[in-house]
Amino acid sequence: MGAQYAGGGDEAMRLSGQAERVRIAAMDGAERIFINYRRADTRWAASRLYDGLSQRLGEDRLFMDVDSIPPGADFVEYLNSYVDRSKAIIVLIGPHWLSLADDDGQRRIDDPDDFVNIEISRALVRGITVIPVLVDGAAMPAEAELPDALKGLSRRQAVKLGHETYGQDLERLARALGAPEKTPEKSGSRGWLVLSGVAVIAVVAVAAIVLMQTGETGDETGAGSETSKTTVTGNWTSDFGNMIWSGTGATYGTDNGRLTGAFDGQTYSGHWVEDASEQPCATLRDGSSAWGRIEFTFDPEFKSFEGTWSYCGAAPDSRWAGARAVAVERAFTSYEENIDRPGGDYTSLRLGSAEATACQKLCSEDQRCLAWTYVAPGYQEADAVCWLKNTVPQGTRKDICCTSGVAYYRRPAN
Numbered sequence: 001m002g003a004q005y006a007g008g009g010d011e012a013m014r015l016s017g018q019a020e021r022v023r024i025a026a027m028d029g030a031e032r033i034f035i036n037y038r039r040a041d042t043r044w045a046a047s048r049l050y051d052g053l054s055q056r057l058g059e060d061r062l063f064m065d066v067d068s069i070p071p072g073a074d075f076v077e078y079l080n081s082y083v084d085r086s087k088a089i090i091v092l093i094g095p096h097w098l099s100l101a102d103d104d105g106q107r108r109i110d111d112p113d114d115f116v117n118i119e120i121s122r123a124l125v126r127g128i129t130v131i132p133v134l135v136d137g138a139a140m141p142a143e144a145e146l147p148d149a150l151k152g153l154s155r156r157q158a159v160k161l162g163h164e165t166y167g168q169d170l171e172r173l174a175r176a177l178g179a180p181e182k183t184p185e186k187s188g189s190r191g192w193l194v195l196s197g198v199a200v201i202a203v204v205a206v207a208a209i210v211l212m213q214t215g216e217t218g219d220e221t222g223a224g225s226e227t228s229k230t231t232v233t234g235n236w237t238s239d240f241g242n243m244i245w246s247g248t249g250a251t252y253g254t255d256n257g258r259l260t261g262a263f264d265g266q267t268y269s270g271h272w273v274e275d276a277s278e279q280p281c282a283t284l285r286d287g288s289s290a291w292g293r294i295e296f297t298f299d300p301e302f303k304s305f306e307g308t309w310s311y312c313g314a315a316p317d318s319r320w321a322g323a324r325a326v327a328v329e330r331a332f333t334s335y336e337e338n339i340d341r342p343g344g345d346y347t348s349l350r351l352g353s354a355e356a357t358a359c360q361k362l363c364s365e366d367q368r369c370l371a372w373t374y375v376a377p378g379y380q381e382a383d384a385v386c387w388l389k390n391t392v393p394q395g396t397r398k399d400i401c402c403t404s405g406v407a408y409y410r411r412p413a414n
Contacts, residue, residue: 033057033177034086035064036119038108040278041094044239044319045135045161047391049090049170056174076118083122088129088177091120091153092161095138095317098145110147121149132158133173136319163306163321231302232268235367238322241346241390242368256346259294260286268296272309281312294320331408333364333372340402341373344391351384353377356403359386363407373404 033053037046050064063082083089100108108114123130132153134140143154159176161169175181236243236250243252243259248270250259261270270293277290285291295316296307304323308316335356346368351358359374371389375381379401392406 031061032086033062034089036089036116037092040100041096042092042135045092052170053174056179079118080122083119086128089123091132092135093132093138094135098141124152130156132156134158134160163319235325236322237325239320266298270294279311333360333407334405335360336404338398338400339404340397340399341371341393341404343393344389345387346390347388349386351386354384360405362386363388371406373402375402
C-alpha cells in the first residue's frame with residue numbers, strides 16, 4: 001500500500017512527491033536506537049513502535065527515517081554513518097520480509113544495494129546489538145534463507161510484536177533497551193490533547209459524526225445489513241490513518257485511500273484502492289493499479305475491528321485493525337516558525353505567494369488535519385506549498401524554509 005511513513009532502510013531514494021520530505025531526528029552519541037523496516041511489510045509496526053518507544057525511552061534516542069541522501073553522496077557510506085552511531089538496531093520482520101521482490105522478480109534482501117540489507121549487514125560487522133522483532137506471527141528466517149552478509153541475523157534472539165499483545169511486547173522490548181520500569185498512569189488527567197493518526201484516539205468533531213451521510217459508496221454495494229452500514233458510519237482510527245465510514249465504503253489517510261465492499265453481519269469484505277503502491281497490480285480497479293483485498297470483522301458493538309489486507313487479488317494476510325474515534329473538540333492550531341515537520345502528509349496545496357497563516361487556517365478548517373507544514377516560495381516549488389498531515393510527525397528539524405504547527409484538542413465538558 002502507499003507510504004504514510006518513509007522506511008528507514010527501504011526505498012528512501014525511490015519515493016516521489018511528499019515522500020521526499022522524509023522525517024529525520026537529529027541525534028548524536030552512541031545511545032541511539034535505529035529502527036530498520038520495510039514499508040510494504042511492517043509499516044503499522046514501525047509507526048506504533050516508534051511512538052511507544054519514544055514515550056518509554058525518549059524521542060531523542062530513536063531514529064527511524066533517513067533524510068534525503070545528498071546529491072553525489074555515496075549512499076552506502078551515508079547509511080553506514082547512521083548505523084555506526086547507534087547502540088542497537090531493531091529489525092522488524094513481517095510475513096513478507098524475505099519474499100518481497102523487485103521489478104525483476106529478485107528478492108530485495110539479496111540485493112547488496114538494498115537499504116535494509118546495507119543497514120543490517122553493517123550492524124552485524126560492527127558488533128552493534130541487533131534485535132529481530134517478529135511482526136504478525138512472522139517466523140525467524142533460517143540461516144540458509146539469508147544472503148551471506150546477513151546470516152548472522154539468524155543467530156540473534158528475537159522478540160515478538162503483535163496487535164493483541166502489543167502492550168506487553170512493547171514493554172518487554174523497552175526494558176531490554178534500558179527503559180526504567182513503567183509506572184502506572186494516573187487517571188482523570190485533563191489538559192490539551194495532541195492526537196496521532198496511528199493512536200487509538202483520533203480527531204472527531206461531534207458535528208462531523210452527526211452530519212455524516214449513510215448512502216452507498218463505491219462499486220460494491222453488496223447485500224449487507226442496513227444495521228451494520230449505519231452503525232459503522234462516522235470517524236475511526238486505524239493502522240493506515242484516520243478513516244471516515246459512510247454506508248458500505250470508507251476513505252482513509254494513506255495516498256487518497258478508499259474502501260469499497262459489503263457487510264455480512266459483523267464481517268466486511270471488499271477492496272482497498274489508493275493512488276500509488278509499491279506493488280502495482282496488472283489490472284486496474286477504480287482507475288488505479290494500486291489495490292488489494294480486505295476482510296474486517298467488527299466487534300458486536302461496532303466499536304473496533306480486526307482485519308487483514310493483501311495486494312491485488314491475493315488472499316488477505318497482513319493485519320489491519322481500527323477503532324471508533326473518541327469525540328474531542330479542536331482547541332487551537334499552533335504556529336512554529338522555522339520548523340519543518342516532515343512526514344504524515346495526506347494532501348498538499350499550492351498557495352502562490354500566501355503567508356504561512358493561510359496553511360494554518362486550512363489545517364484548522366479540516367477535521368482530518370492533525371499537523372501542517374508551510375514551505376515558503378522558492379524552496380520546494382516556485383509557489384508556497386502547504387502540507388496537511390493526518391498524523392503528528394514525531395521528528396522536527398529547524399529550517400528557515402518552513403513553518404509548521406500541531407492541532408490541539410480538548411475533551412468536551414461533561
